[in-house]
Amino acid sequence: MASIGVGLIGTGYMGKCHALAWTGVKPVFGDTPDVRRAVLCEVTEELAQKRAGEFGFARATADWRALIADPQVDVVSITTPNPLHAEMAIAALQAGKHVWCEKPMAPRLGDAERMAEAARASGRIAILGYNYIQSPAVRYIRGLLDDGTIGAVNHVRVEMDEDFMADPEQPHSWRSEASAGYGALDDFAVHPLSLIATLLGRPASVFGEMSKPYADRPHADGRRAVETSDIATALLRLPGGIAGAIHVSRCAWGRKSRLQLQIFGSRGTIAFDQERFNEVRVYVAQGRPADQGFRTILMGPAHKPYDRFIVAPGHQMGFNDLKIIECRALLRRIAGEPAVAIDFDEGLAIERTIHAIAQASRVGRWVEV
Ligand SMILES: NC(=O)c1ccc[n+]([C@@H]2O[C@H](COP(=O)([O-])OP(=O)(O)OC[C@H]3O[C@@H](n4cnc5c(N)ncnc54)[C@H](O)[C@@H]3O)[C@@H](O)[C@H]2O)c1
Numbered sequence: 621m622a623s624i625g626v627g628l629i630g631t632g633y634m635g636k637c638h639a640l641a642w643t644g645v646k647p648v649f650g651d652t653p654d655v656r657r658a659v660l661c662e663v664t665e666e667l668a669q670k671r672a673g674e675f676g677f678a679r680a681t682a683d684w685r686a687l688i689a690d691p692q693v694d695v696v697s698i699t700t701p702n703p704l705h706a707e708m709a710i711a712a713l714q715a716g717k718h719v720w721c722e723k724p725m726a727p728r729l730g731d732a733e734r735m736a737e738a739a740r741a742s743g744r745i746a747i748l749g750y751n752y753i754q755s756p757a758v759r760y761i762r763g764l765l766d767d768g769t770i771g772a773v774n775h776v777r778v779e780m781d782e783d784f785m786a787d788p789e790q791p792h793s794w795r796s797e798a799s800a801g802y803g804a805l806d807d808f809a810v811h812p813l814s815l816i817a818t819l820l821g822r823p824a825s826v827f828g829e830m831s832k833p834y835a836d837r838p839h840a841d842g843r844r845a846v847e848t849s850d851i852a853t854a855l856l857r858l859p860g861g862i863a864g865a866i867h868v869s870r871c872a873w874g875r876k877s878r879l880q881l882q883i884f885g886s887r888g889t890i891a892f893d894q895e896r897f898n899e900v901r902v903y904v905a906q907g908r909p910a911d912q913g914f915r916t917i918l919m920g921p922a923h924k925p926y927d928r929f930i931v932a933p934g935h936q937m938g939f940n941d942l943k944i945i946e947c948r949a950l951l952r953r954i955a956g957e958p959a960v961a962i963d964f965d966e967g968l969a970i971e972r973t974i975h976a977i978a979q980a981s982r983v984g985r986w987v988e989v
Pocket residue numbers: 629630631632633634635661662663682684699700701702704722723724749750751807
């Protein structure tokens with residue numbers, strides 16, 4: 621395939637990240653088809669035209685079905701709110717398009733199942749926006765685990781904290797509506813689960829708890845009830861007897877993107893935090909106790925694919941670079957080559973885990989996934 625035509629639906633926070641990824645993937649990696657930014661869709665013609673001009677898309681529409689039907693579009697980026705993913709992704713797959721859909725798949729498990737079924741039936745490539753697994757640091761951690769650097773893993777703990785909803789006066793949005801899902805559980809906990817799936821495997825059973833720090837939030841017509849839970853906790857039983865724990869909050873003042881991963885083994889520990897995602901910290905229990913301590917390894921050209929972005933060590937990558945790596949993984953899969961990505965089947969396993977955690981929180985006991 622010499623070139624590939626892109627349709628982008630949604631141009632908010634993630635829509636811009638996808639647009640930047642589609643723009644950067646060829647210059648960064650060099651080995652992809654030429655990317656044609658064909659059609660962009662937003663809620664109004666006016667906004668779509670404005671964004672198409674900014675993002676360099678040839679045409680604009682307010683009708684996502686027209687975007688999907690467009691013969692110039694080979695792959696569809698879906699970056700709309702969660703309740704819209706299923707209908708858009710299934711329609712795109714049925715129209716023979718490849719799909720790059722933001723996480724989570726859908727608030728309802730039945731919709732996620734239909735998305736995975738549509739992907740299987742279409743024979744097209746469908747992946748999800750689990751960008752954190754694309755980090756050179758995570759690839760490096762995978763290598764450390766494979767090499768047995770920290771011995772046999774016995775415990776993984778992942779925390780994901782941000783504060784963009786910490787203010788009780790933060791206005792009500794789709795994120796606080798029940799139609800968006802459970803809240804922090806499917807908005808955030810899916811990311812730790814994507815890291816755990818990539819590094820250690822899928823949980824067999826789970827225990828969970830969810831909580832709602834604020835009962836209502838300001839809205840144009842007064843105050844509106846918060847229907848989702850902004851805090852969630854889960855315990856996991858992982859393959860090989862590994863104990864897992866996930867803590868997530870959208871209301872953690874001071875935490876901006878604290879996706880902190882700790883993996884403990886029989887010989888040492890690996891620690892990583894997305895707020896400092898160009899660093900991996902490794903502790904190995906060897907040598908004189910007086911000399912033992914964490915080593916901080918700065919990601920650089922030796923940690924692939926850092927070198928594709930910049931040849932100089934110490935200059936550091938950023939969040940949008942993860943989206944470029946993810947975009948390249950999608951293009952490799954479309955070309956029939958292997959690449960690390962969470963496809964709709966793996967994504968469905970994550971969604972099943974999320975619903976099992978929610979059920980465990982309701983019934984107050986461990987639930988099989
Ligand atoms: N991968 C990540 O790290 C990450 C981070 C944030 C959000 N997300 C996910 O990205 C998705 C979008 O979140 P966001 O923060 O970008 O939201 P957002 O509100 O900033 O953007 C959503 C955009 O979709 C547009 N939109 C809504 N309905 C539409 C329609 N029918 N047709 C065309 N456009 C429509 C809105 O106008 C808006 O511009 C969610 O699924 C969210 O979970 C992923």
